[in-house]
Amino acid sequence: MKKFLLFLFLLPFSVAAQINTDRVMLIGRNALYYDDYVLSIQYFNEIINAKPFLYDPYYFRAIAKFYLEDYHGAEADCSKAIDLNPFIEDSYQLRGLCRIKQDKYEEAAGDYSKVIEYKPLDQVSWYNRVLCRIHLKQYSEAVAELQTMHAKWPSYTKCYEIEAQVNLQLKDTLKADSLFAYVISKNQNNGDAWGARGMIAFSKGNYESADTLLTHAIKYSPNIPDYYVNRALIRYHKKRLRDAMNDYDSAINVDPQNFLAHYNRGLLRAQVGEDNLAIQDFDFVLKAEPDNLLALFNRAVLLEKTGGYRQAIKDVSKVIAEYPHFWTGYELRARCRRKTGDNKGAASDERKVFVAQLDRTFNHKRYANKSTRDRREINIEDYQKIVVEEDTNAVEKYANDYRGKVQYNKVEVKAKPMFAFSTSRQPANAISSAPHYWQGLDKWNKRKTTSRPIKLTNSIRPASEDDVNLLFADINRLTQQADSNEVQNLMACAILYSDAKDYNSSLNSLNKAVEKDGGNAAAFFERAAVKQYIIDFQNSTEESEKPHGSNLLGLQSVLSDLEAAEKLMPDNEYIMYNRGCAYLAAKDYNNAEIFFGKAISINPKFAEAYYNRALARLPLSKKTEALSDLSKAGELGLYEAYSAIKQNSRQ
Numbered sequence: 291m292k293k294f295l296l297f298l299f300l301l302p303f304s305v306a307a308q309i310n311t312d313r314v315m316l317i318g319r320n321a322l323y324y325d326d327y328v329l330s331i332q333y334f335n336e337i338i339n340a341k342p343f344l345y346d347p348y349y350f351r352a353i354a355k356f357y358l359e360d361y362h363g364a365e366a367d368c369s370k371a372i373d374l375n376p377f378i379e380d381s382y383q384l385r386g387l388c389r390i391k392q393d394k395y396e397e398a399a400g401d402y403s404k405v406i407e408y409k410p411l412d413q414v415s416w417y418n419r420v421l422c423r424i425h426l427k428q429y430s431e432a433v434a435e436l437q438t439m440h441a442k443w444p445s446y447t448k449c450y451e452i453e454a455q456v457n458l459q460l461k462d463t464l465k466a467d468s469l470f471a472y473v474i475s476k477n478q479n480n481g482d483a484w485g486a487r488g489m490i491a492f493s494k495g496n497y498e499s500a501d502t503l504l505t506h507a508i509k510y511s512p513n514i515p516d517y518y519v520n521r522a523l524i525r526y527h528k529k530r531l532r533d534a535m536n537d538y539d540s541a542i543n544v545d546p547q548n549f550l551a552h553y554n555r556g557l558l559r560a561q562v563g564e565d566n567l568a569i570q571d572f573d574f575v576l577k578a579e580p581d582n583l584l585a586l587f588n589r590a591v592l593l594e595k596t597g598g599y600r601q602a603i604k605d606v607s608k609v610i611a612e613y614p615h616f617w618t619g620y621e622l623r624a625r626c627r628r629k630t631g632d633n634k635g636a637a638s639d640e641r642k643v644f645v646a647q648l649d650r651t652f653n654h655k656r657y658a659n660k661s662t663r664d665r666r667e668i669n670i671e672d673y674q675k676i677v678v679e680e681d682t683n684a685v686e687k688y689a690n691d692y693r694g695k696v697q698y699n700k701v702e703v704k705a706k707p708m709f710a711f712s713t714s715r716q717p718a719n720a721i722s723s724a725p726h727y728w729q730g731l732d733k734w735n736k737r738k739t740t741s742r743p744i745k746l747t748n749s750i751r752p753a754s755e756d757d758v759n760l761l762f763a764d765i766n767r768l769t770q771q772a773d774s775n776e777v778q779n780l781m782a783c784a785i786l787y788s789d790a791k792d793y794n795s796s797l798n799s800l801n802k803a804v805e806k807d808g809g810n811a812a813a814f815f816e817r818a819a820v821k822q823y824i825i826d827f828q829n830s831t832e833e834s835e836k837p838h839g840s841n842l843l844g845l846q847s848v849l850s851d852l853e854a855a856e857k858l859m860p861d862n863e864y865i866m867y868n869r870g871c872a873y874l875a876a877k878d879y880n881n882a883e884i885f886f887g888k889a890i891s892i893n894p895k896f897a898e899a900y901y902n903r904a905l906a907r908l909p910l911s912k913k914t915e916a917l918s919d920l921s922k923a924g925e926l927g928l929y930e931a932y933s934a935i936k937q938n939s940r941q
Contacts, residue, residue, distance in 0.1 A: 311337050311344070318350060320791040320827055327354040329753045329791065345374035349381055356384065361391040379405045379412070386418060395422040413443060420452060424459065432456050447473045451483060463490050481511025485520070492524055500524045513936070515541035515548050522554065531558055549578060553585060565592045583609050590622060599626040617643050703934045705875070705905050706748060706898040708868045710819035711785045711812070713742040713764075714750035714757065728812065728864070739782040740764050746864065748898065753789070761790055777807045781816070788820055793827075796820045811858035815865060818851035822872060848872045863892040867899050874906055882906035897926035901934075908938065 318333030334351040337344065352367035368385035371378070386401035402419035405412050416439050423432035433456060439449045454469035467490045473483040488503035504521040511517065522537035538555035541548050556571030572589040575582055586605045593602035606623045610616060624639035709726065726746040735743045741760050753761065765786050768779050780803040787796035800817040803810060825844045852869045859865060870885035886903035889896055904919035917935060924931035 309336060309340050311341055315346065315350075317790075317792050318347070320793065320823075322350060322354055323827055323830055324791060324823075325357075326752045326791060327358050328755055329758050330354045332758055343374065345371040345378065345381070348374070349378070349384070352381075352384055352388070356388060359391075361388045364388045365392070377408070379408045383415065386415075390418075390422070393425075395425040398422050399426070411442065413439075413446065416442075417448065417452070420449075424452070424456060427459075429456055429460055445476075447476050447480070451480075454483075454486065458486075458490075463493065466490060479510045481507045481509075481514060481517070484510065485514070485517050488517075488524075489520060492520070497524050497528050501528070513544055515545040515551065518544070519548070519551050519554070522551075526554075526558070531562060534558060535562075547578075549575060556585075556588065560588065560592060565596050568592055569596070581608070583612055587619065587622075590626075594622060594626055599629045602626045603630070615646070617646050703905070703937060705871065705902050706928075708819045708822055708871045709746055709748045709864045710788065711744050711781075711816055712747050712750050712789055713740050713744055713761070713785060714747075714753065714789050715742070726864070729859070729862075730812075734778065737778065739768070739778060740786065744782070744785055750789075758790075761786055765790070775802065775806075777803050777810065777813075780806070781810075781813060784816060784820070788816075788823070793820050793824050797824070809858060811855045811862070811865075814851045814855040814858070815868070818848045818855070818868060818872070821848045821851065822868075822875065826875070845872060845876045861892055863889040863896055863899070866892065867896065867902075870899070870902060870906070874902060877909075879906045879909050883910065895926055897923045897928040897931075900926070901928050901931055904931075904934070913938065 314333050314337055318330045318337070321327075321330035321333060331351055331354050334347040334354070337347040338351070341347075348367045348371040352364040352371065355361075355364035355367060365385055365388035368381050368388060371381045372385070375381075382401040382404045386398040386405075389395070389398035389401065399419050399422040402415040402422065405415040406419070409415070416435065420432050420435050420439070423429070423435065433453065436449055436453045436456070439446065443449065450469050450473050454466040454473070457463075457466035457469065467487055470483040470487045470490075473480055474487075477483075484503050485507035488500045488507060491497075491500035491503055501521060501524050504517055504524065507514075507517045508521070518537040518541035522534040522541070525531075525534040525537065535555060535558045538551045538558065541551040542555070545551075552571045552574045556568045556575070559565075559568035559571065569589060569592050572585045572592070575585040576589065579585070587609045590602040590605035590609070593599070593605065603623055603626045606619050606626070610619045610623070613619065620639040620643050624636040624643070627633070627636035627639065711728075728746045731744065731746065741764050765783060768774060768783050768786070771779065773779055774783070780799045784796045784799035784803065787793070787799060797817065797820050800813055800820060803813040804817065807813065821844065825848070828844075849869065849872055852865055852872065855865045856862070856869070866885050866889035870882045870889060873879075873882035873885060883903055883906040886899045886906060889899040890903070893899070900919040901923040904916040904923070907913075907916040907919065917938065920931040920935045920938075924935070
């Protein structure tokens with residue numbers, strides 16, 4: 291790994307004739323590692339401008355663009371990287387992902403073939419190429435490649451899962467069911483396989499078997515709403531309406547935005563007489579899809595029953611505008627108009643229904659009820675039927691492996707980071723709580739050393755282009771001032787450099803600040819955090835396993851600064867918390883638990899301290915205490931703690 295070098299900071303927008311590309315590359319990768327994609331692009335641009343013959347900056351810029359969902363731009367950068375160096379398989383891998391995101395499956399398959407040419411045993415590329423074949427409906431090729439994979443990796447059960455999906459596409463449910471059964475025999479905890487077998491059984495009318503199989507799917511994968519929705523459908527067919535409704539409740543608890551669960555639960559609630567609750571479900575559906583005609587008419591029916599005649603008239607009128615021969619709609623509107631005193635309008639609707647009945651009786655005309663605007667062809671007469679989600683592509687959930695993320699996957703349980711000073715803005719979903727406070731920070735901000743106020747945080751939003759421009763403008767201004775070596779200006783520069791992910795320059799400024807003022811607790815505190823950032827990045831980019839204890843010096847350096855800060859501010863919860871973070875990163879769980887506890891003693895409402903203490907307690911076999919801490923963290927607003935509770939409660 292490249293070592294951190296103490297060079298002067300070089301702005302990405304500078305016009306200097308020469309730059310240290312290794313240095314700027316390192317900073318850019320720092321930014322990429324910490325999810326500051328816009329900022330990292332600026333650094334890679336600088337390298338490309340200076341040395342356009344290097345492939346690396348194009349490749350890393352492509353990664354940043356990919357996570358910004360600029361798949362076209364990422365594909366172009368990968369292609370450029372390949373032009374400059376056609377022997378790096380990672381570039382083909384990433385380009386394949388970009389092309390998949392743009393539905394370019396043929397080209398993506400070609401990229402994976404190239405990877406396989408260089409690395410014949412690259413399992414991921416074989417798997418992804420099969421997925422491309424399936425999207426292209428090249429089923430025979432997919433099956434042939436899967437047979438090769440079986441020979442190469444006989445214990446790789448995902449191959450059997452995807453082969454089963456191929457057979458489902460080919461309508462061979464018997465073969466698919468057999469393959470899913472084989473997957474379960476190798477791993478009974480595979481919820482996907484249980485769920486797939488359940489739907490196969492349902493398609494054949496084997497409701498009891500389908501119910502049992504989906505119950506197993508829920509047991510092993512309780513956080514996937516589709517399983518509850520599908521079991522609810524089965525239980526509806528078995529006339530177990532309350533059980534079906536409970537399943538829809540469970541689906542919505544897992545995924546509050548589940549559209550289908552809300553719609554079908556609304557229908558069931560209407561059937562059992564829970565009219566007002568049913569209206570709430572249809573309200574939810576219509577908030578997401580205001581022109582959903584089925585939901586509109588169902589709500590209109592319920593509004594008539596509950597006395598909401600005027601709104602019912604509005605709803606059914608929208609439906610009639612799309613389906614002018616929907617006579618049930620006219621009948622409903624006529625009744626509502628009568629009840630609001632609109633006898634003329636009611637008579638008009640009733641006359642249309644009467645004429646239609648005569649036409650039907652004497653076969654004068656046939657009317658077609660067909661939506662011209664809805665996203666799917668629907669039969670409005672089926673407004674009371676449970677809706678089954680269209681199976682757009684059965685393999686899509688497997689294809690999510692492309693990004694390393696799976697929908698409904700467990701939230702990754704990892705420690706909350708250290709606190710540090712920053713000018714960056716909070717993310718939009720930041721915890722809603724009182725701002726974190728550091729003594730003297732308000733007085734510091736009154737001097738307006740930086741364009742944006744300095745705050746204490748452990749959660750920042752990745753920088754936008756405007757953020758980056760402002761950041762560099764502040765650095766330029768401060769470094770050019772006559773009093774640039776004044777302690778506060780040094781601290782401000784250090785914080786700005788850290789926001790820019792230039793940790794070496796940040797460390798240099800902090801070293802100077804400590805030399806000038808050895809009683810500045812904030813300088814020691816910030817320096818410890820910056821040192822930890824460097825250690826984290828080094829660990830993430832180390833290609834070979836380091837000898838045990840190789841980071842001991844780094845840990846001791848971080849702890850030394852925090853101990854110095856603690857002597858100056860002995861009752862500061864953030865210093866205690868950061869000491870806990872340092873020990874947790876070093877897997878010293880006993881000391882981590884102690885210092886998170888000290889932080890909590892100072893501030894009993896410190897959500898992050900509870901959360902991290904739980905992660906320290908789990909390896910110490912203190913599961914009960916850990917779950918209690920997670921519960922408290924969730925109570926205080928750190929809502930991902932509940933996901934951690936679910937995961938660890940099942941272990």
